[in-house]
Amino acid sequence: MNAGEAGAGLRRLVHEVRELALGDRTVYEAGRLTVSEEAARSLVEDPALAEVGLACASPGEPVRIIGALDAVQPCSKGPGGGGVFPGFLGPALPPGRGETHVLRGAAVLAAGHLPRAQEAVIDMSGPVAPLSPLAATHNLVIEFERAPGAAWEDVEAAVRRGLLRVAVHVADAALECDPDAVEELPDPAATPEGRPRVGVVTNIQTQGKYKDVFVYGRSLSTGLATLISPNELDDGAVVSGQYGHPALKNPTYLHQTHPVVAALRECDDLSLAALVLCPEPVEQGAKELISAHAARLCAGLGLDAAILTKEGGGNADADVSLKMDRLEEEGITTVGVFAEMAGRDGTGPSLVVPPSRATAMVSVGNYDELVSLPACERALGGDRLALLDRPATDELELPAAAIYCALNPLGWGNLTCAEAG
Amino acid sequence: MRVVHYINQFFAGVGGEEAAGTEPELREGPVGPGKRLAALLGDEHEIVATAVCGDDHASEHSDFAAALVESAREKGAELLVAGPAFTSGRYGLACARIVVAAAEAGLPALAAMHPDNPGLHEAAGTPVVESGATGREMRPSLERLAAATRKLAGGEELTADDGRIGPVARVNHMAERSAAERAVALLLDRLGGDREATEIPLPTFDQVTPADPVADPADALVALLTEGGFVPAGNPDRLESARATKWVRHSLEGRDSVEEGEFESVHGGFSTQWANAEPNRILPLDVARELEQEGAIGGLHTEYFATTGNGTTVADARRFGVEWAAELHEARIQAAILTAT
Incomplete structure (x- = not known):
């Protein structure tokens, strides 16, 4: 690899977090992250928020988080972030080069009420824990109350900004530490020749306030398909402001650690050639345009194959199906990641809008099937589960649809669905 | 026996x-x-x-x-x-x-x-x-x-x-590898020439034959229906915002329109801000009443039916359809306007 190629790639400096606590000073040392309560709170405080609370929730604890909103992996390129989360904390410029420190095994998570936010549940232990990526991380949970009279959009903006600031603040504590691992992420332009060139086409939800996702701090709602380097994801180029569809949600954390990008980086038979971000518009005409245009873009990039992901259900299936068909028409072999909506008993038709030409589909599970959650000792994010009007710590029966990222459409989970017997 | x-x-x-x-x-x-x-x-x-x-x-x-x-x-x-x-x-x-x-x-x-x-x-x-x-x-x-x-x-x-x-139930289970890893494996299978490999078979859907057009709308009784999560303010029936398992009915008698503050949408799939500011956007009672007064339609049904079309299972949606058809049939309704959101 010559110097030019190295310069275009990203070096990931990984610091493993194995323990999390609140304390007086923010310190990272030998896997233990201590977070200054005062510093973190002051980073979140905002005129739109009446009260900000901080708590820790680690894997295996008898804790349930309800009303889980966005989650972020701590990362920083230098004091104050050094350009991560462009458009929010850093200048709105493409990141994804140089070095980035990440705190692997940790997340900063907001929990509470926002409009249109469907209740999302995380059990940190018990039978449902394996369904959620945030049950496997040491979580710094930010709880909040709206200031009297504050506009909800200001509350949402304050929570999002606060999450990103705290994520950078805690990662800054590791800037001077020796990493546990150094991972080189080459620029896609420098990927080996002779292998099939694969694009990751990631649809991101653009359905208005509280159901929007930001690229360089902007909504893609009126945009077209956009090509970015997969390495930009690690630096927070994509930030979620989408709080619906608990199980079918793609939090910032999973954009930063995009599972399909990660799987392709590990694959010796394929080349990760491009990441294409596409809006998920709500109008049929716009869906058709975005799909046809994205397929042309992928053809123009010389892709041989694509893996397509989405966010949300029903409406979002149409975007995946249309795009799969258009990609196949362009001669690009395509696999789509779908959630099934087959009813509680699993006998309904699985897909609202199936593709007609492209038929290679991976199932992240049936969203309607019920799961049982045993009672737990402590709840964060609220006292009562409004969905069932029950105390949050009770024994509960919920559809998989209510478990945070249980059917993550970016492909994080092992949950799947098949015919019985 | x-x-x-x-x-x-x-x-x-x-x-x-x-x-x-x-x-x-x-x-x-x-x-x-x-x-x-x-x-x-x-x-x-x-x-x-x-x-x-x-x-x-x-x-x-x-x-x-x-x-x-x-x-x-x-x-x-x-x-x-x-x-x-x-x-x-x-x-x-x-x-x-x-x-x-x-x-x-x-x-x-x-x-x-x-x-x-x-x-x-x-x-x-x-x-x-x-x-x-x-x-x-x-x-x-x-x-x-x-x-x-x-x-x-x-x-x-x-x-x-x-x-x-009857359909065979599909049941959730944990696979050995993540969906992302399986997507890569499936792509390799497809690139290797397997044109059939998939985890989800294509579903088959029913074909619905539309009813004949109404011969003369001026004689027809018309019902207003919606899947827009449209309920009286406060949602007394607790209609679900997503994955509805039921539908609701409310009287329209004595009303010329549906007013802000009296009705709202609890639909979880879109921003309800504009629906709640002007509820006739979801249930077009105001213009329907005008058509009724002009004699363009024979009359309006005395009540509306609503559910929430957001992640609703096909089985539930089918049942709502059959129940609505039976209700409307019995009330001698010849046409219905079902607003979708």
Whole structure:
């Protein structure tokens, strides 16, 4: 690899977090992250928020988080972030080069009420824990109350900004530490020749306030398909402001650690050639345009194959199906990641809008099937589960649809669905 | 075995659509197609009674089934058969409900209907065997039903070889690898030339034949329906914002429009800000009333129906459709405007 190629790639400096606590000073040392309560709170405080609370929730604890909103992996390129989360904390410029420190095994998570936010549940232990990526991380949970009279959009903006600031603040504590691992992420332009060139086409939800996702701090709602380097994801180029569809949600954390990008980086038979971000518009005409245009873009990039992901259900299936068909028409072999909506008993038709030409589909599970959650000792994010009007710590029966990222459409989970017997 | 047979008002000879509100009753012995079924069943089995209910009544009163099953048990029923319902949606739903109620009461039960009948998905795990599409195929349909009944009476499980239809349940489980890793593996399979590999088979959907256009709208009674999660302010029925399992009805009598603060949308799939600021955007009562006053339509139904179309299962949506059709039919409504969001 010559110097030019190295310069275009990203070096990931990984610091493993194995323990999390609140304390007086923010310190990272030998896997233990201590977070200054005062510093973190002051980073979140905002005129739109009446009260900000901080708590820790680690894997295996008898804790349930309800009303889980966005989650972020701590990362920083230098004091104050050094350009991560462009458009929010850093200048709105493409990141994804140089070095980035990440705190692997940790997340900063907001929990509470926002409009249109469907209740999302995380059990940190018990039978449902394996369904959620945030049950496997040491979580710094930010709880909040709206200031009297504050506009909800200001509350949402304050929570999002606060999450990103705290994520950078805690990662800054590791800037001077020796990493546990150094991972080189080459620029896609420098990927080996002779292998099939694969694009990751990631649809991101653009359905208005509280159901929007930001690229360089902007909504893609009126945009077209956009090509970015997969390495930009690690630096927070994509930030979620989408709080619906608990199980079918793609939090910032999973954009930063995009599972399909990660799987392709590990694959010796394929080349990760491009990441294409596409809006998920709500109008049929716009869906058709975005799909046809994205397929042309992928053809123009010389892709041989694509893996397509989405966010949300029903409406979002149409975007995946249309795009799969258009990609196949362009001669690009395509696999789509779908959630099934087959009813509680699993006998309904699985897909609202199936593709007609492209038929290679991976199932992240049936969203309607019920799961049982045993009672737990402590709840964060609220006292009562409004969905069932029950105390949050009770024994509960919920559809998989209510478990945070249980059917993550970016492909994080092992949950799947098949015919019985 | 002592068998009770369920049929609708039409096959019981009570009447057609005008008699669809017929209340449930139990008659002695076989009736209508039951006579042929009794002959096909042979001497080992006897149809001791026939349960009859109007299709509209059965669609609107799901408790009809438990009541008829109770009466059937009093007659000493040991097995219950229903149909064949062919492609008739309300009849199929009724057959499904009564076999489910019988199974819950511990009676072996089976129904017969066409694979496109919306009632098929209401039968849950209770067996259904295939029938023809229309009454013209009564004879082969009854032969298959009789054969399946004899087998069920013998304590055997019905299979596809007996004409058993209905979807096979898909069940969640944990795979060894993540969905992302499986997507990469599937892509490699496809690139390797496997054109079939997939984790989800393509579903098949029903074909719905639209009703004929209304001959003269000026004579037609029109209903307003919506899947926009449209409820009186405060959502007294607690209609779900997503994955609805029910629908609601509210009166429109005495109203010329639906006003901000009196109605709202609880739909979880879109921003309800503009719907709540002007509820007529979801339920267009204001313009519908104008059309009514101009005489462009004959009149408006006295109430609206609403559910939330957001992640609703196909089975629930089918049931709402059958129930709404029965309600509107009974109220002599000729046309409906269903606003989608």
